Structures are given as structure tokens and as C-alpha cells.
Amino acid sequence: MLQSKARNADDTPDTDAPDRARDDVLTRLMWVIAFLGVAAWVISRVDVVPLSSRVAVVGTLIDVPRAYFTVDHPFHISRSQLLADAWRSFESLRWIPSHQGGYPAEFFPFGVSGMVAVLHLVTFGLLAIETAYTLVVVGLFLLPGLVYWLMIRVDHLSPGIALLAFTGHVVIASTWLQGGYSELVEWGLVTNAAGSLFAVLAAPILTIAVNEGRTRWAMLAVGCISMAVVSNPRSVIAIAVIGLAVLVRDVLYTSRWRTSVLRLGAIGLLTIGVCAPVLVPLLRYSDLYYFLHYQEYDGVVGFLSATADTLTLPIALLALAGCVLPHLNASHRVSQVVSITFVFYVSLTTLATGLPWLQELVPQLELPRLMPFQRLLMIYLAGYAAVEVTRRITCKLWRPAADLLLAGLGSMTLIVIFATGFGPRDLEDRGLPPAPKIEESSAVELTNMRLAVEQADQIAEEHAAILVMGTQLSWHQQLWAPSWADRRFYYDDWLWYWHQDHEGPYDHRTGHFYPNPSDALSADYLTTHGIGAVVVTNAADDLSGGDARTTASDSDIVASTGEFGQWEVFEVVDPASLVTVDATTPDRLDVSLNGTRISASFADAPSGSVSVRQNWFPRWTATVNGEPIEVSRAANGYLHIPTNGGDVEIELTYALTSLDIVARAVSVLSAVIVLAGLVVGARPIRRWAHRLRSADRG
Structure with a gap:
């Protein structure tokens, strides 16, 4: 019987045991320092601190959160603000009325916005929404470090694999379609990035839960998968492939695959149950959700070329080697799952690229949006191959200290090659380029825009909408507006939409924007959408050569009420109400519960139809004078209710169905x-x- 681990075979005390234990502790500490060093360097490089900057606006010094403001960031920050405001009032946010006529929350779930709102609320507002959002974005960007560390811990592998993979993730430049820094930080595609990140995190957790039958790990898997789904429902595809890979791995290496099927089924059912409020409406109303495809691969060759380009060809070849090597050691179970997942995922994307009918099964899927998840897998497999090949070649010389030294040198080499001027990469191809944040001139500009929106909110009639046009900072700057006023908003460029019937001067097949913003400054447009005020900067017309601000200044249907920096506010002279019977405005109008309840009354209204300037959805129900009546969809996508005239009391409710x-x-x-x-x-x-x-x- 073994009496002690600290004794030799001849039962003499092992005097070297304390030294080895001390060396182990020191080695682990050095690994921790290496990981934290990379993370600290990234935090410094992306310029997180300070969290706010002080700027002078109209002679007053104000503190402005140093948040990201490019491309999609304003949209997600505004959604986070809406969600936090609703939760602060102990209300739910099921319908978002502020975006181009409104949309159901399930069509753009609040996974990331929920994280931001929670961080904002648990700090009792000390962290502004913009600051909380910035910290969540940076946290998501650093999350793969934890994911890769968990993978090697489960497989009892060298931490060098995780360190190399983590470093590669943060320093290798990419495009907005490939994932990494560009997708998450520069473009603000936080929902797609979060879905991919939580899906990759699910791989080691799901492997442990299924292989070992650990209840707590199974519950963690449910939570992780649920976060992926509510961040981006498209991540269901990645999760399904991971589940299949776990099962295939068990079939190949164990005899417990039937038990694995049961465990996977239980985890899957629980996940579906947790996510039911999101998944059920998406399936039930999928025919109402129109998704505009911007990017596609140019055939299978185009996809394979993009796969190689996302990490450079040498690293892609290392990833291919990493698909094979884990299967030489049966104990490397997570690495095997990752390799099988990668093979299945690439195969699925290849088939969908070559077979259009397969892609049509999920019409809201844009194939290039699958690449970020694939990139995360490839980076890990490349790190695995680099370390395992080195270990096998130098097996007799391999020591923990050498492992740490080589991984540290490899990590520093990646940083030098991909993220510094000492490497061969041109400036625009280097990793971690500075991402613009709100400070100095951009802070002044955004503050001026805020003052303009607040002015429009003051002058517009109650429940009237505000039209925001143009940008001075970045694409989609208009989408900050809901953060500053509880109004319905319309834009000349609105990033995302869900149906094809919006009435405006544009073609829904080419994008969610007006090529000539000036065309929206017509009496018909302003009346159709119930616009009460216009906030506009220099929004150029792409086709006619005009400018929306100049058009507004020359118009007699809007009147200027003030300028704020480069922004000008106009009041609509004769605005239409949110609810009208033909052209008749209601005597009373009330909107409550985050826009999900609308009531209006008319005295001696004409017979005809009631128009409500909110997008139709099957959940909308109505009563006229207390009697239920069908709500139909108008040609422009709005709510339409017939009436016989006279004294009319209308109640509209965005109701929960059975x-x-x-x-x-x-x-x-x-x-x-x-x-x-x-x-x-x-x-x-x-x-x-x-x-x-x-x-x-x-």
C-alpha cells in the first residue's frame, strides 16, 4: 500500500518533494503573470482608462464617458439604455417603439444589452451605460483567454497552448466579417461576437458535463448556451455542431455514447426551456422576419480562401494539423471535440455555400457571419499544434520551465509580427489599431447632438416622432437618439430592419437607408410617420447632389428652432398624431407601458379607418368602444383599424399570446x-x- 506521495520506492523520505512543490507554485504563478500581462497590454492598447473625459461645451465643463461610437455601437448602447430604464421601473421591454416604427424584442434579443444593463444597475448608476457597455465589450474581447485556459485545464495540456491562442486572438488583424477585434471593437457587431464567444465557451463545459455526468457542469452548460442564444440566435448552429461533435467523440473513444445522448438531450431540453421566450416567437413568426443579406461567399473557393485569410495561411495550416494531432492521445477530449467541431462546421458552411437551397432553410442567415466562431476554433487548434509538435520533437528536453519560456517567446513573437511596427505588417494590417472613443472633439460633437435631440423633444407635440438625419462622427451616429429622449424615432440610415413595407424614399433590397435624405422632408412622409420635429446635420443626397439641412432650411413645412454645433432643429408646422382617423386627430391620446398600450378617444369622428403609426405585429389587439376588433396591416406596415365614426374609444395592447x-x-x-x-x-x-x-x- 502506498503510505505517502512524498516517499521514494525504498521508503526513504523524498527530500526533493518540497522543492518540486515550490517550483510548481512558482511555475503556475509565472503562467498567471503571463496571461495577465497579455490582458493588461490589451487593456492598455485599447485605451480603456480613463473611463471618462472632461470637455467644455458652451463654456461649461462636463464629464463624458469615453465609449466606442463607431458603426453599430450607438445602436447597442441605446438599446442598453432602454432596457436599463425599463428594468429600473420594474417593467419588461417586449416592444421597442423607438426604431423606425417599432419591432418585437425577440427579433433582436437583448443578450449583450442585458449584460450592460445589469452592470449599470448593480453599480447603482455609478457606471454610466456607455461606460458599462465599453467594459462589456472589452470583457468579451478578453473572454477567449478564459475559454482557452479552460480547454487546456480539462485536457491537462500545456498552458502554452492557451497563451499562444489567446495572444493570436488579440493581435491577428481581421475584417468585420472574420471576427476578432475588427468585428467586436471597431464595428460593434457585439451580438454576433458574443454569440460566437459563448458558443466556444460551451465546448469544454459541455464536454465535461456529458463525459462525466456532473450536474453543476451541465447547468453551467445550459447557462452558457442560453447566453449564446439570447445574444445571437444564429449561434444555435454552432451549438448544435458542438453537441454533435461531443457525441461523435464519445462514439469514437468510449462505449458510453447512449448515456451521452441522454445527457445531451437533457441539457438541450433545459436550454430550449430557458430560451423559450426568444426561440418560440422566432420560430412562430419567422415568416414575418425579413433579413437583408449584404455579403456572400463567391462559391466554395471563395469560402476556403476566406478561411485561410482570416488568420494567414501558415496559421491556417497549423490549425489543420491541430485537427489531427488531438486524436493521437485519447485523453485530449476537449481538443478532440474542438477538432471535430471545426471539421463539421467547415463542411456545413461549404455545403451551404455550394447548395443555395440549404442556406434557404435559414433565410435570416448570412454565411460570412459564421466565420468568427470558426476563427476561434482555428486559433486554438493552431496553438495546440504548435505546442504539441514542439513537445514531441523535444520530448527528452521538455520541462515546465522550457514550456513557459518557449510559449512566452512565441507570444512575444506574435505581438511583434502582427501588432507592432517592428514586424512585416503594414499599418492598416496590424492588430489592435486605436479604436475611436468619445473624447475631445467627438465628445463636443456628441454633446451638441444630444442638445439638439433634447430640444426637438421639447418642441415636438406629445407622442409625435422625431426624424434624425445625417452624421458627423461615424456611420449610424443617428442611433444615439433614443438614449436621450423617450420618443419614436425615424432615421435616414437605420442599420437594421425586419420587414419590407416601410414607406420611404428607398429600395428595401439595397439597404436600410435613404439614398437622398432630402426626399424624406416632404409633407407626405412627415404625415405618414407622424413626425413632429427634425434634427438634421449635413446629410448629403447621394444621387441628386443636394443636402437635407439645406432642403429643410428652404422648406415651408418645417421651421428652424435652433442650432447646436453642426446640428439644426426644425419643428414640423402641421404634424400628424400617432393615431388618426383619416386626418382627424384624437381628443385624448395616451401611451404607456413602454409603448405597448395605446388609448385614444375621438368625439364625432368620421367613418373610415384608424391609422396607428406603429408597425403591425400579430400580438397587437384592439377594442373600439369596448368591443374587440381585428387589427389589420396597412400597405406601409402600420396598424389599421376600421371604424364607423361617431364617438370612438380605441384601446390597443401589445398583448402576450397564450x-x-x-x-x-x-x-x-x-x-x-x-x-x-x-x-x-x-x-x-x-x-x-x-x-x-x-x-x-x-
């Missing part, structure tokens, strides 16, 4: 099960079952 209620009940029950599993695990259940068996035998 299926919505069931989905929420299932979600609550599933969440309770998950929390119980995390807290107590499976031991109480096993003890209870044991007592039952003992009682039966007795």
Missing part, C-alpha cells in the same frame, strides 16, 4: 431547475433515490 405565456412559464421552470442544479447538484436526488431503493428492499 403561447407566449406558456413559453415564459416553461422558461421560469427551467431556470429554477438550473439554479437548483447549480446550488445543490445531484447529491440530494441520489440520496433520495437511494432511500427509496432501501425502503423497497426493506
